[in-house]
Amino acid sequence: MTKPPGTFEIKDTDLAGRIGKLYLKNGVIETPAFFPVIDIYRQDVPPNELLEIGFKQAITNAYLTLKRFGDEAVEKGIHGIIGFKGVVMTDSGAYQMLEYGEVDVDQETIINYQKRIGSDIGVILDVPTGIASYENAKRSVVETGKRAEEAIGLIKDSDTVWVLPVQGAGYSDLTAESAEIARRLSPHYGMLGIGGLTSYMEKYDYLTVVDMIHVAKRILPGGKPVHLFGAGHPLIITLAIALGVDTFDSASYILYARDNRYITDYGVERLDRLEYFPCTCPVCSRYTPKDLLEMNKEERTRLLAIHNLYAIKRAIDRAKQAIREGRLWELLEETSRRHPSSYEAFRAFRKYRDYLALSTPYVKGVVRGLRLYGEESLWRPKIILYRRRLEKYLSGRRVKRVILKPYPEKAEECPRYTDVEDEVLVAYYTPYLGIIPGELCGVYPTIHFNYPEREVPESIIEEMIDYVASLVRRLYPDATVTVEEGSGWREKAARILRERFS
Ligand SMILES: [Zn+2]
Numbered sequence: 082m083t084k085p086p087g088t089f090e091i092k093d094t095d096l097a098g099r100i101g102k103l104y105l106k107n108g109v110i111e112t113p114a115f116f117p118v119i120d121i122y123r124q125d126v127p128p129n130e131l132l133e134i135g136f137k138q139a140i141t142n143a144y145l146t147l148k149r150f151g152d153e154a155v156e157k158g159i160h161g162i163i164g165f166k167g168v169v170m171t172d173s174g175a176y177q178m179l180e181y182g183e184v185d186v187d188q189e190t191i192i193n194y195q196k197r198i199g200s201d202i203g204v205i206l207d208v209p210t211g212i213a214s215y216e217n218a219k220r221s222v223v224e225t226g227k228r229a230e231e232a233i234g235l236i237k238d239s240d241t242v243w244v245l246p247v248q249g250a251g252y253s254d255l256t257a258e259s260a261e262i263a264r265r266l267s268p269h270y271g272m273l274g275i276g277g278l279t280s281y282m283e284k285y286d287y288l289t290v291v292d293m294i295h296v297a298k299r300i301l302p303g304g305k306p307v308h309l310f311g312a313g314h315p316l317i318i319t320l321a322i323a324l325g326v327d328t329f330d331s332a333s334y335i336l337y338a339r340d341n342r343y344i345t346d347y348g349v350e351r352l353d354r355l356e357y358f359p360c361t362c363p364v365c366s367r368y369t370p371k372d373l374l375e376m377n378k379e380e381r382t383r384l385l386a387i388h389n390l391y392a393i394k395r396a397i398d399r400a401k402q403a404i405r406e407g408r409l410w411e412l413l414e415e416t417s418r419r420h421p422s423s424y425e426a427f428r429a430f431r432k433y434r435d436y437l438a439l440s441t442p443y444v445k446g447v448v449r450g451l452r453l454y455g456e457e458s459l460w461r462p463k464i465i466l467y468r469r470r471l472e473k474y475l476s477g478r479r480v481k482r483v484i485l486k487p488y489p490e491k492a493e494e495c496p497r498y499t500d501v502e503d504e505v506l507v508a509y510y511t512p513y514l515g516i517i518p519g520e521l522c523g524v525y526p527t528i529h530f531n532y533p534e535r536e537v538p539e540s541i542i543e544e545m546i547d548y549v550a551s552l553v554r555r556l557y558p559d560a561t562v563t564v565e566e567g568s569g570w571r572e573k574a575a576r577i578l579r580e581r582f583s
Contacts, residue, residue: 089305106201117334143203243269275307288422308328318397407441438466443466478506483553484563486519487566
């Protein structure tokens with residue numbers, strides 16, 4: 082069913098990530114979605130091949146289109162000019178301004194041009210921050226806000242969906258200020274964006290990128306799709322999806338290809354340094370690195386670009402499936418370790434726990450056990466949600482005696498205690514969840530989790546002890562506490578817990 086352009090329906094969520102449907106005048110796209118950049122001057126991959134790979138959307142530059150084609154693009158439409166049947170987003174040329182200084186076009190001209198060439202999604206002429214001094218960053222925030230305000234009259238009643246980019250990259254306070262402006266003006270815009278971070282991504286400064294996304298996303302209205310400009314590597318795309326970014330664009334796939342560079346899940350490699358392809362996409366299944374090196378430049382560039390697109394697509398599809406299964410956190414634990422920069426950025430997610438917990442469903446249709454590995458698993462929003470619920474459940478109850486039992490080695494052996502005396506709490510102590518009241522054994526997620534039982538990290542046991550001791554003392558200060566012991570980690574844990582309660 083077709084709906085007004087800009088309609089955004091959220092189908093599923095996990096952490097702050099979501100799967101959505103975005104309605105545009107030339108089609109509906111499912112998000113998270115990547116928009117490959119189509120170079121208006123030179124198309125190494127025929128645009129309709131993008132559709133075959135699975136990209137129903139692409140982006141090109143309206144400013145460069147204006148320079149090269151002028152009114153011809155108005156007659157043929159942008160879809161006709163680039164030869165792409167899917168959804169077409171156009172950027173305003175603001176990025177050229179960042180690269181080459183001023184652009185010789187004003188906002189009214191470029192907005193009207195995007196409307197006239199029939200862009201599905203257009204961008205106002207914002208002022209990207211890039212890597213800038215505080216003063217210049219501030220100026221880009223103020224100027225972008227001013228232009229966003231001025232653009233309202235130009236974009237109203239348009240069937241193009243308009244993006245209002247947030248600026249202030251590198252400075253939390255300026256990013257917040259810019260996001261506040263965007264929130265205020267958001268009723269006039271179909272989409273919001275986060276700009277100016279491309280240089281940070283190119284330098285692998287993913288920590289700054291995730292911090293800026295977090296600052297902006299906490300302020301931006303949750304119901305609007307958010308675009309991240311210039312994100313073209315699987316490592317950052319996965320992190321950004323988890324923080325609630327819905328769409329991405331980048332020219333990286335083609336720029337790397339022209340430079341004989343190959344995107345891997347763990348970075349970017351030079352083709353001549355590869356002996357094997359760590360990928361099974363149609364290109365990599367058919368050719369070896371040596372085959373590609375022996376081809377002519379044009380063919381090699383095309384094939385490398387196609388592989389690079391598959392690498393990006395794989396990251397997006399994997400994240401979507403993880404959202405469906407409620408295991409996006411596990412995917413981050415696993416994939417962030419592929420590069421020190423993404424791992425550093427993921428470590429910062431512990432500071433975003435409350436934000437991430439807001440949109441993490443506690444239970445999904447299909448129950449999947451939690452896989453827990455180490456310190457980062459403790460920061461998982463589902464653990465926070467469990468502990469919050471647990472505390473609510475236990476507080477206000479009169480308890481004179483607490484019997485702490487070790488969680489059994491096999492979850493299915495976790496007996497449920499239903500007929501305990503009044504004012505007695507029987508509970509299991511366990512790594513990660515902390516405490517499980519005996520009567521709740523079997524209720525999600527009390528037996529639906531998995532951790533390296535015989536090799537639990539020391540720090541996880543210490544955290545459990547601190548958590549259990551302080552929770553029991555805080556809720557039931559006068560209760561007598563008995564701690565039962567067991568084998569493995571349970572033995573030492575019981576001894577320390579007894580000391581804490583004596
Ligand atoms: Zn491949």
